Amino acid sequence: MENHTVIAERHAHHHHGGMDGFHDYTEAVNAYRKTFPDKQQVLEQTPDPAVREMLLHLQEMGVETVFDRFDSQQPQCPFGIAGVCCKNCYMGPCKITKKCPRGVCGADADVIVARNMLRAAAAGAAAHGARGRESMLALKKAGEGTLDMPIEGEAKIRAVCDIYGIDTEGKSINRLAAEVADILLEDLSRTVPGAHRTLTSFAPKERQEVWAALDILPISVYHEVFEGLHRTSTGTDGDWRNIMQQFLRVGLAFAWTSCLGSSIAMDSLYGLPKRSRSKMNLGALKKGFVNIAVHGHSPLLVSEIVRTGQSEAFQEKAKAAGANGIQFYGICCSGLSAMYRYGGVIPLSNAVGSELVLGTGALDLWVADVQDVFPSIMEVAKCFKTTVVTTSDSARLPGAEHYAFDHHHSNLEEIHGLAVKIVTRGIESFQARREVPVFIPKYEVEAEIGFSAEFAAEHFGGLETIAEALKDGRILGIVNLVGCSNPRIIYEKAVAEVADVLLKNNVLILTNGCASFPLMKLGYCSVKALEQTGEGLRNFLTDVPPVWQMGECLDNARASALFSGVAAKSGHAIKDLPYAFVSPEWSNEKGICASLAFRLLGMNSYHSVYAPTQGSEKVSKFLEHGTKELLGSEMIVDVDHMALAERIENDLKEKRKALGWDS
Structure with a gap:
């Protein structure tokens, strides 16, 4: 077996120039910064008129938003953009320039950029893993009977037990839930090296062989994050290739525990989503109600808050306080999770737009x-x-x-009492702020939600039906269009306009998380959007939207399940199929991990925001194209999102051509 570092080195396209291999990145960074829009451009070009109205309204009131702060930060630091600023010890911070091509310790740009990327990936894996752990703990305690919470995902638990090889004979659903939770928690925190149960049970065998050959199979999320921080500490790993190998390991740990493991825990607790409809956008805000927004990423307490607030007893309490009732709204992923599990939770905005929602004056409580x-x-x-x-x-x-679970989660059993306190504060806040003026832009649509691989198999009579449509060209390709919002891109424009190009060319779009908000708000998650697609996709879907809203950002796991299921029915590896991961506006560490997770499956990723690697030609080339032979995938970046959309379309067609499929 060829040593991984030799493989990495072969595909890193080593380039030596200037002093000690210094790569002058300043021209590229300066050109990139010139593409950043200002607030005025956002006002002129953002596709959602409700966003435009709120921006103008808050501007007139003198209320600062993320777009004002982005403008005031310009020009942003070129060393940070390029990834060549090192703060890992206190002999610095060091920045790499032509004059100083090495930091105080001797680390060059390649090592510094690689270290920063590894630390970012470790943070992303910790972020989804930490909030997933909360659901895993709750599943275990509910199964053991120490937490009074219904286990609603019996079908999910039994399906997962079958894949894990857990003997279910004569066992109650509670006992099975606890056994599943133990596996998930072990994969999260294993310290004694051993097989990662979720990866070995769920990942395609072809991929497992690739990862084993590269020696990137993870031990656990805790271990790989721990090791990632260790080898990037002062005077430890000085080989950028070895650092990037750990970067890939962290990506696998993220994919199979932080993402999939967390998703399994949530679906086991709350059940699978069901296809349904929801009102969408700021026009759906209701005057006269106790309006409560849930914002963030942890569904555990949010679910209890929504259940409590929707109960007849609390609706009556709200009415006794002079309200018409209690209405819940969703911001970011907590809102999306609650939306598809509990009817009547109205999604309003992703994280970047949260200030605009608050600026309506219509919210009494923000959770x-x-x-x-x-x-x-x-x-x-x-x-x-x-x-x-x-x-x-x-x-x-x-x-x-602050009404919360403590650091040790020792008060999980107090979940209902916490929810009661929080909903009660909503009613009290409603009573205390009746004189606050309300400004609600009159824009709302209806979006369809709750899609999954399970839905697709049931609705289309099996995933082989989708595989057949993919092969014969009714579906040109399938993409997962996701990610955050980023002020480096005009707010929500790239997501919408990339979707326009793909739909016109018969590409089926999966979506979740922050990027799904503009797609829901602008009507893409509706059967009416079939009017925007090519004839093949329209005739195949008939009564199903061409953009499938699969939930929150954690529900990338649903997308990967669909990709894997269709691949299995087609008889081809994921890396060979016309698939793509598209994240035009990604903006944080979880976004790095999400892209990496799909790249590790063999799917290209496409972006309009650069990763902070421009200061190292070696690391940049490794990330973008050097993984092609290793993983079967590339990272393509183009700040022109329309050119990016065209590239996606052409690459999907090339995949079809290689398979001998007539598109």
């Missing part, structure tokens, strides 16, 4: 848990007297009230 909750929401909430409650020891906000 914030973890991740993508910007500290700035406190300033906007203060302007409109909205009460903010935090619900996690991991994420506090100065000035917010």
Whole structure:
């Protein structure tokens, strides 16, 4: 077996120039910065008129938003953009220039960029893993009977037990739930080296062989994150190739535990999503109700809050306080998770637009848990007297009230009492802020939600039906169009316009998380959007939207399940099929991991935001094209999202051509 470092070196396209191999990245970074839009361009070009109205409204009021702060940060630091700033010790911070091609310790640009990427991936794996752990713990405690919470995903648990090889004979669903939770928690935190149960049970065998040959099979999320931080500490790993090997290991740990493992725990607790409809966008805000927004990524307490607030007893309490009832809204992924599991939770915005939602003045209570909750929401909430409650020891906000699980999760059994306190605060806040003026842009649509591989198999009579449509060209390809929003790109424009190109060319689109908000708000997640597709996709889907909203960002696991299932029915490896991962506006560490997870499956990823690697030609080339022979995939970046869409279309056609399929 060829040594992994030799493989990496062969595909790194070593380039030596200048002093000690210094690569002058300044021209590329300066050209990139010139593509960043300002707030005025956002106002002129963002595709959602409700966003435009709110931006103008808050501007007139003198309320600062993310777009104002992005403008004030310009020009952003070229060393940070290029990834050549090192702060891992206190002999620095060091930045790599032509004058100083090495840091104080001797690390060059390649090592510094690689270290920074590994640390970012470790943070992304920890982010999804930490919030997934909460659901895993709850599943275990519910199964063991120490947490009074219904286990609603019996079908999911039994299906997972079959894949894991768990003997189900004579066992209650609670016992099986606890056994599944133990496997998930072990994969999360294993310290004694051993097989990663979820990866070995769920991943395609072809991929497992590839990963084993590259020596990147993970031990556990905890171990790989721990090791990632270890080898990037002062004076440890000085070989950029070895650092990038650990980067790939972290990506696998993220994919099969932080993402899939967390998804299994959630679906086991709450059941699978069901296809349904939901009102969408700011026009769906209701005056006269106790309006409660749930914001973040942890579904555990959110689910209990929604159940409590939707109960007849609390609806009556709200009416006794002068309201028409209690209405829930979703911001970011907590909202999406609640949306497809509980009817009547209206999704409003992704994280970047959260200040705009608060600026309507219509929200009485803002429930914030973890991740993508910007500290700035406190300033906007203060302007409109909205009460903010935090619900996690991991994420506090100065000035917010705190009703939360503790650091040890020793009070999980108090979940109902916490939910009661929080919903009660919503009613009290409604009573205290009746004089606050409300501004609601009149834009709303209806979106279809709740799609999954299980839905597709049932609706189309098996995934082989989709595989046949893919082969005969009614479906040109399937893409997962996801990711965050990023002010380096005009807000939500790239996602919408890339979708336009793909749909016109008969590409079936899967979506989740922040990128799904513009697709829902602008009508893509509706049967009416079939009018925008090519004839082949329209005739195949007939009564199903051409964009399938699969849930929150964790539900990338649903997309990978569909990709894997269709691949199995087609008889081809994932890497050979006309598939793509598309994340035009990604903006954080979880986005790095999500892209990497699909790349490791053998799918190309496409972006309009560069990773911070431009300061190292070696690392950049390895990430973008050097993995082609190793993994069967590339990372393609183009700040012109229309050119990116054209590239995706052409690459899908090339995949079909290689398979001998007539598109």
